[in-house]
Amino acid sequence: MFGEEQIVKAHGSRVDLIANLFILSFLLILSRLWYLQLYKGNFFLRHSLENQLRKETVKSPRGMVFSRDNKLLVNNIPRLDAIIIPQYFKQHSIVFKRLGKILNLSPKEIKRRYSKGWGQERFRPITIKKNLSPVEVALIETENFNLPGVSVKTFISRDYLDGEVGSHVLGYISEISKRQLPRYRKRDKINYKLGDFIGQDGIEQELDTRLRGVDGYEFMEVDALGRMKRHLEDSELFKGITNVDSLPGYNVRVTLDRDLQLVAYKALEGKEGSAVAVDVKTGEILAMVSRPAYNPTKFSEGLTAKYWNSLVNNDKRPMRNRAIQEHYSPGSTFKLFTAITALEEGMVDDKTQVMCPPTFRLGRRVYHDWKKSGFGKTDIYKSIKRSVDVYYYKIGAKLDIDVLAHYAKLFGFSSKTGIDLPREISGLIPTKEWKKKRNGKVWQQGETISCVIGQSYVLVTPLQLAMAYAAIANKGTLFKPLLIKSIFDNDGQTIKKYEPEVRTKITDVSSKTFDIIHKGLYKAVNEPHGTAYWFRGRGIEMAGKTGTSQVIGMNAKKLFTKCEKHPYKERHHGLFAAFAPANDPKIAVAVVIEHGCHGSTAAAPVARDIITKYMQKYHTEEYEKNIELGKRRAKFLWAKQKKLDALKAAKDGE
Amino acid sequence: MVNKKFLELLKKYDFSFIGISVAIFIIGIINLYSATNSSGNLRLVNIYQVQMGWFALAMGVAFVISLINSKSYFRYAYAIFGFTVFLLLLVLLLGKIGMGAQRWLILGPIRIQPSEFMKVALVLGLARWFKQNCSEGVMGIKELIIPAIFTLIPTVLIILEPDLGTGLILVLIFLVIAFYRKLSWKTIAFISLIAVISGTAMYHFGLKEYQKKRIITFLNPQADARGSGYNAIQSKIAIGSGQLFGKGFQNSSQVSLNYLPENHTDFVFSIFNEEHGFFGSVVLISLYGLLFFRFLVMAKSVNSMFEAITMIGLVSIFFWHTFVNMGMVMGILPIVGLPLPYMSYGGSSLLTFGICIGIATSISNSKNIF
Known part of the structure; x- marks a missing residue:
């Protein structure tokens, strides 16, 4: 038997083995540390940084x-x-x-x-x-x-x-x-x-x-x-x-003028409709307002369900831009284009007198004039000034619809104007081919008679109307509507400048024709018995044309009852398109008031307000001169009237 | 007279164990301060003071224990072992009543964790048994049965708490002691085989869901990077980002931004590495190595088998804690909650390590003094 001390000594080799095990373990740990900290250190450092980011x-x-x-x-x-x-x-x-x-x-x-x-x-x-x-x-x-x-x-x-x-x-x-x-x-x-x-x-x-x-x-x-x-x-x-x-x-x-926008917005208060004002010389949109409207601020604030529903479940469709996303029968505002066609095609000239009874008959169908008593002898000026339907019916009876379409399309109708806004629609000017394609039927001359006064298939957007009137105003240049003037960064550096763009140079229409049209439009606003005479405004010399377009087909009896007595949805749309000043046009305006009954009462005042504001703001001198002139003329007329009255009184006294 | 004797004693007193412990603890307390005072978690701000209190107590206990004659340990080894097993039973019983996991015994203001002390008690118990049944030759499976039962009783009790980590530590301590006692290589191969088979079986039938998860996570931490793999990945990121010299004291971003949970207990080593890098770790590991070296030298130079085995057992307590903790935070071992000696926060573990040091010193002194 060994002593215990010897036994312990005999176990020494195992202690050495254990020591080796410890050393090995620590080497393992150290090599792992080396791997983590030195070999992959950057990787983990990146991770630790990303961790916190x-x-x-x-x-x-x-x-x-x-x-x-x-x-x-x-x-x-x-x-x-x-x-x-x-x-x-x-x-x-x-x-x-x-x-x-x-x-x-x-x-x-x-x-x-x-x-x-x-x-x-x-x-x-x-x-x-x-x-x-x-x-x-x-x-x-x-x-x-x-x-x-x-x-x-x-x-x-x-x-x-x-x-x-x-x-x-x-x-x-x-x-x-x-x-x-x-x-x-x-x-x-x-x-x-x-x-x-x-x-x-x-x-x-x-x-x-x-x-x-x-x-x-x-x-x-x-x-x-x-x-x-x-x-x-x-x-x-x-x-x-x-x-x-x-x-x-x-x-x-943008090319919009804030003041004109505000005026237009205010003038359309309580109405469904839109107004577009265009710079005649560049095609810049000065104002474009459609009502009812929505408040865009509410969208970015986070729309409430209530407000959203009030917009989409609204039969007045406030989300729609009526100036470009809605089209209307242009009614009498379209007569100009018929007149231009007739003049250019030699069907009439400025001396042609046409007898205009209250009705016009083609085949079995009777076409009524808007005035029950008719107009009698009418020339082209009178036809525009007083909007004589029968004058145009008579033209329409002889006119090829395709010829009318040709001239209308010169003025940009039936195609998109190309304005920088989404979802524009193109309106419509019918042709024989179009009808054939649409329902396989042959074009009836009677339909032309409706088309010449801007009814039936003819559909235009307010913007198209404004652009076309601008082209009439500048005598033959149809611009692409320009809405954006420039894009610039925060330092004021211009990134992109938008230049006016001509869509069509209208060469098929002579300047003589334009002169006649200008004169007619001037009379319509500025002479007694002109359809817009009572809404001519002061200090501005508009040349314009009213229009009233039927929403539904009506018989004669219904046609002649007062429009305001019809149910709202059946009332006529009121249109007015004009440019000003008449002798040197600068601005063209088109206004459409849905169910406004008359172009004159509903739409003309809106255009008048916009043009007045425009003249006040951009042509102040001219505007003030006109006001002064108007006052003098009124004074003169008043004096003349007084003299006449005095003469009359003297005569009576005799 | 007494004073003179005491001075005599101090002259021959072996301060190496306590000295190295204090050195490691100083590193540990600085690290703990950094880990808890830059996270913005107010709950943890003062725990470094608590830790210092515990350490002072642990060293006091170590000193007192070191004055006890090492022969007394032999005498009371079974009693200590039996008593600690009784405490484990008590914990388990009270835990059953309290529903759920229970590792603590609450004695008034003090909470003690018998499983911690079980490590020392097991070492003493085994040492006594091996001394009484010692021989010079190699040991076969037969001689291993009774010490294995010695080990398995507390192991099972601790695993039932449940505390898998500490349970495994007991087995590992047992294995080191058995290896020292000249376990034949044949038996070692046999045990390894058994371990693999039973390990597989245990994984499938014996483990709780969260324990299984830990193992899966260990094998592939990315599988659940935000869940159970989170600690493993974040810990590796912390260690790796430390690179050679670390980010510096209190500059651990993983801690200050609360990426590492448990950063004051199980994951102190990651913080240490993040702040002091590879260089710091080499210093720290060298200190641990020095401590272990002291134990092993003692194991070789003592006269009695009891003392030798006690030394081996005690050093294996330290070693396994150190190795498993470091291994788990750097992703070479699965994450089991084991503290790093003198570095991790925790009173019971400090006290345990203090007791270990005390016993070791006592044995060392006995050669010179008694």
Whole structure:
């Protein structure tokens, strides 16, 4: 038997083995450390940095919109919202309670708002409350530690300074819809995400890519619970990652004049209709207003269901831009084009006198004049001035519809004007071929008789009408409507300038013909018995034509009962198209008032107001001179009348 | 007279164990301060002071224990073992009543964790048994049966708590001691085979869901990066990003941004690595190595089998804690909650390591003093 000491000694070799095991283990640990810290150190450092980073999109401020007179029409207003990012959201019920206290909402309500975002990606913020007060923002920021997943986010909401005025032209922005997403991604080559705002109508849609700018991003330090700690400067980020500033969108200057817009908007108060004013010499749109309208600001603030429903479930269709997305029978405003056709085709000249009884008969069909008693002997001037239907019926009886269509199309009818606005429609001028194609039937001459006075198949948009009248006013140049003057950046540097564009140089119409038409239009407004005489205005010399278009077919009896007695939906549309000043046209205006009954009473005052404002603002001297002249003339007339009265009295006295 | 004797004692006193422990603890407490005072978690701000209190207590206990004659340990080894097993039973029983996991015994203001002390008690128990049944030659499976039962009783009780990590530590301690006691290579191969088979079986039938998850996570942390793999990945990121010299004291971003949970207990080593890098780790590991070296040298130079086996057992307690903890935070071992000696926060574990040091010192002193 060995002593215990010997036995312990004998076990020494095992101690050495254990020591070796320890050394091996530590070598393993060290080699692992070497691998992690030295070999893959950079990789993990990058990870540790990325861990703390959250890439936050910095929305680019959308460009602003200015009017031609340099007034701000569309602005951006930053707004702070409380949001929850589900990915980082923890301790739901406690946070609901805490947040509720801060935002003055019941936890239940917050939960309800939060649950609206269920089903979307977990990193997408859910808005809990919009437009926070500074106190609420401060409370959320200080309580940050106890509110995992909750943060305050800046949103830029779009402010349309004049509310509904011109909303259809300016458009609105709203969140891109699921349906739009793939289409817009493809179109703009921008990787839109749900929640991005895009232009949905008007200029906002048309110039969306110009206005939107390029979103940037910045890196925020966050902790494991997603609580934002602070913004990181580029110098704190590691190689390959930098903050990227957003590029602000370009600003747009439109050709619209804010004052004219306001006047037009006001003049259309309570009506359904639209007004378009055009610069005769350039084709620039000076005003375009359609009513009823919508308030685009409400879209970018986040639309309430109530407001949305009030827009879409409205038979007055406030979302529609009536100036380009609605077409009407032009009624008598179209007679000019018939007159031009007849003059150019040699069917009549300025000396031709036509006998105009109250009715005109073709075959079995009787066509009534609007005036029950008829007009008797009528020349071309009178036909325009007093809008004599039978004069045109007689032309229509002999006129080939295709010839009329040829001349009408010269003035831009039956095709889109090409304005930079979405969803324009083209209207219609019928031809024989068109009818054949449409329903396989042969054109009837009777239909031409309806067409020559702008009824039947003839359909025009208010914008087309305004552009055509502008072409008449400048005697033969049809412009493409110009809505955008320029695009410029925040330093005022012009990015793109838009120049007037001629659509058609009308050579088929002689200047003599234009002179005749001008004279006729002048008489219609400025001479007693002219259809718009009572709405001629002061200080402006308009040349224009009223129009009244039937909405439904009416028999003679119904036709001659007072329009206002019909049910609203059956009342005639009232139209008025004009240019001014008559001797040197500068502005052309077209107004359509749906169910306004008469062109003169409903539409002419709107045009008059717009033109008056235009003259006051842009041709003040001329306007004031005209007012002065008008006063003198009135004085003269008054004196003359007085003299006559005196003479008469003297005669009576004798 | 007493004073003179005491001074005499101090002259011959072996301060190496306590000295190295204090050195590691100083690193540990600095690290703990950094880990808890930059996370913004107010609950943890003062725990470094608590830790210092516990360490002072542990070293006090170590000193007191070191003055006990090492022969007394032999005498009371079974009693200590039996008593600690009784405490484990008590914990389990109270846990049953309290429903759910229970690792603590609450004695007034103090909560003690008998499973911690079980490690030391097992070492003493095994040492006594092996001393009484010692021989020079190799050991076969037959001689292993009774010590295996010794080990399995507390192991099962601890795993039932449930605390898989500590349970496994007991088995590992047993294996090291058995290896020291000249377990034949044939038996070692046999045990390895059994271990693989029973391990597989246990994985399928014996483990709780969360324990299984830990193993899956270990094998592939990316499988559930935000869930159970989270700790493993974040820990590796913390360690790796430290690189050669680390980010510096209190500059751990993983901690300050709360990426690492449990950063003051099980994951202190990741923080240490993140802040002090590879260089810091080499220093720390060297200190551990020095400590273990001291134990092993003692194991070789003592006269009694009891003392030798106690030394081997105690060093294996330290070793397995160190190795498993480091291994798990750097992703070479599955994550089981084991503290890193003197680095991790926790009173019971500090006290246990203090007791170990005390016993080791006592044995070392016995050579010179008694």
